């Protein structure tokens with residue numbers, strides 16, 4: 001196969017096609033010395049069942065990346081259809097970092113991770129590896145605890161650049 005850069009798909013058509021792929025929406029959070037930090041992410045993927053591994057692709061320039069490396073633990077909350085405002089808030093680069101309305105619940109065992117209250121389900125993960133993938137880093141998490149709080153609720157969905165609930 002010809003792998004010359006000139007033959008690669010540019011970002012714009014890649015985005016156009018990828019937008020047609022419906023995803024769920026997560027909030028990925030870390031608890032560290034400086035407090036809690038979280039962001040909205042739809043790159044969540046389950047990678048392996050045995051061992052239990054999940055992944056999230058995180059922009060290398062963002063604030064989350066150095067914090068998760070230091071903390072060694074992170075939480076992934078799957079948002080319910082009724083939680084779109086949480087997704088909007090945690091996707092805003094200019095969000096206030098101490099907005100009480102969107103404060104996360106900290107789970108303390110075996111790791112320390114922040115979770116969206118009332119989320120559909122969550123994963124508590126220890127950082128297994130951080131793998132550079134182009135302009136992102138794939139944060140691979142080993143799942144130590146997970147729970148589905150209410151299996152009857154519908155998930156929040158992201159498709160064509162819009163939230164669907």
Ligand SMILES: Cc1cc2nc3c(=O)[nH]c(=O)nc-3n(C[C@H](O)[C@H](O)[C@H](O)COP(=O)(O)O)c2cc1C
Pocket residue numbers: 025038039040041042043044056057058059061062063064065087090091092093094158
């Ligand atoms: C639906 C949706 C999904 C997103 N998914 C990701 C993602 O998977 N990885 C990522 O790094 N940013 C993603 N973002 C963008 C971040 O949420 C946003 O840039 C955030 O402000 C980054 O936070 P930080 O700068 O504090 O790290 C997504 C945004 C939206 C609206």
